[in-house]
Amino acid sequence: MNKIKNIGVLTSGGDAPGMNAAIRAVVRAGIYYDLKVTGILRGYEGLVQADFIDMDRKSVANIIQRGGTILKTARCDSFRTPEGRKKAYDNLIANNIDALVVIGGDGTFTGANVFIKEYDFPVIGLPGTIDNDLAGTDFTIGYDTAINTVVSAVDKIRDTAESHNRLFIVEVMGRDSGLIALRSGIGAGAEAILIPEVETGMDDLISRLEHGRKDKASKIIIVAEGDEIGGAFHIGETLKDKFPGYDIRVSVLGHIQRGGSPSCMDRVLASRLGVIAVEGLLNGHSGEMVGQLDREVVYTPFDQAIKHINIEEASPAWLKLIEILSL
Numbered sequence: 001m002n003k004i005k006n007i008g009v010l011t012s013g014g015d016a017p018g019m020n021a022a023i024r025a026v027v028r029a030g031i032y033y034d035l036k037v038t039g040i041l042r043g044y045e046g047l048v049q050a051d052f053i054d055m056d057r058k059s060v061a062n063i064i065q066r067g068g069t070i071l072k073t074a075r076c077d078s079f080r081t082p083e084g085r086k087k088a089y090d091n092l093i094a095n096n097i098d099a100l101v102v103i104g105g106d107g108t109f110t111g112a113n114v115f116i117k118e119y120d121f122p123v124i125g126l127p128g129t130i131d132n133d134l135a136g137t138d139f140t141i142g143y144d145t146a147i148n149t150v151v152s153a154v155d156k157i158r159d160t161a162e163s164h165n166r167l168f169i170v171e172v173m174g175r176d177s178g179l180i181a182l183r184s185g186i187g188a189g190a191e192a193i194l195i196p197e198v199e200t201g202m203d204d205l206i207s208r209l210e211h212g213r214k215d216k217a218s219k220i221i222i223v224a225e226g227d228e229i230g231g232a233f234h235i236g237e238t239l240k241d242k243f244p245g246y247d248i249r250v251s252v253l254g255h256i257q258r259g260g261s262p263s264c265m266d267r268v269l270a271s272r273l274g275v276i277a278v279e280g281l282l283n284g285h286s287g288e289m290v291g292q293l294d295r296e297v298v299y300t301p302f303d304q305a306i307k308h309i310n311i312e313e314a315s316p317a318w319l320k321l322i323e324i325l326s327l
């Protein structure tokens with residue numbers, strides 16, 4: 001007989017559009033299966049501080065369309081310590097919480113993995129991050145919205161770039177992963193995309209610009225913040241020296257990439273995976289992220305899910321598309 005009666009749910013790490021849709025799905029699935037659902041505020045910080053709220057059907061009404069997370073999120077240093085995790089465990093036991101759904105990215109799953117090894121406590125993860133940098137799911141919750149936000153911002157930048165014959169360097173989020181830059185760059189018709197996974201180098205970029213068509217009214221270069229060349233402003237300065245004839249501008253998109261109403265794709269992904277997470281816990285799953293690969297639901301152990309280096313998309317083959325398409 002399954003002993004799970006009360007499921008805790010939290011959002012952790014960077015916020016992502018669709019986290020609310022995921023919370024809603026976990027709460028409604030919990031109620032559907034006659035469980036109590038406890039909301040944990042501010043990620044692992046709320047676990048350590050016992051900041052808990054009872055969730056009911058109405059507490060997740062009218063949130064599927066909202067960006068951010070109603071449970072708030074935080075980075076929590078004390079959960080990185082054995083003492084902090086002990087407090088978290090004691091709080092779970094004291095509040096009769098039998099299992100957890102954690103919604104977040106690789107750091108969140110790394111923390112959950114350490115916790116499970118110490119306390120053998122059931123935890124399922126939902127991929128909630130704009131970065132799409134998790135193995136075991138084609139897309140993470142929030143990624144689709146974020147790349148659409150970037151594309152719509154770059155479309156606007158393109159209008160002004162065309163009018164002034166400017167070259168724009170647009171920096172997008174992605175400290176370790178270039179997947180936001182990659183898809184949004186293709187979608188926005190960029191001339192070049194610079195991502196941390198593939199070493200392009202300034203010489204390559206200069207050569208691309210030297211050999212590219214000179215008669216284009218505007219050029220857009222998309223750079224992931226973690227690219228090894230060193231940020232949009234640095235690239236801008238170097239290109240200004242090399243191409244004094246270019247009118248070069250830099251735009252750092254920043255936090256607008258996290259906000260906004262989630263796309264339908266993100267809402268559906270969050271809704272489906274949220275329900276499966278609760279069902280997975282009831283069926284004895286733990287220590288795994290629930291993802292979707294080729295439309296199928298897939299459970300991936302946390303230590304595998306966080307290996308984003310295995311994601312093939314951030315590759316020279318994808319960047320070649322840009323070389324061909326920007327002719």
Ligand code: ATP
Pocket residue numbers: 012013014015044074075076077078079080081104105106107108109110111112114128129130131
């Ligand atoms: P995003 O990728 O969107 O930023 P994330 O889940 O990777 O999301 P992090 O800030 O890296 O965000 O991690 C969230 C939290 O997970 C940390 O604040 C910390 O509390 C916990 N955590 C991360 N790594 C560990 C670890 N090695 N041990 C224990 N806890 C950890």
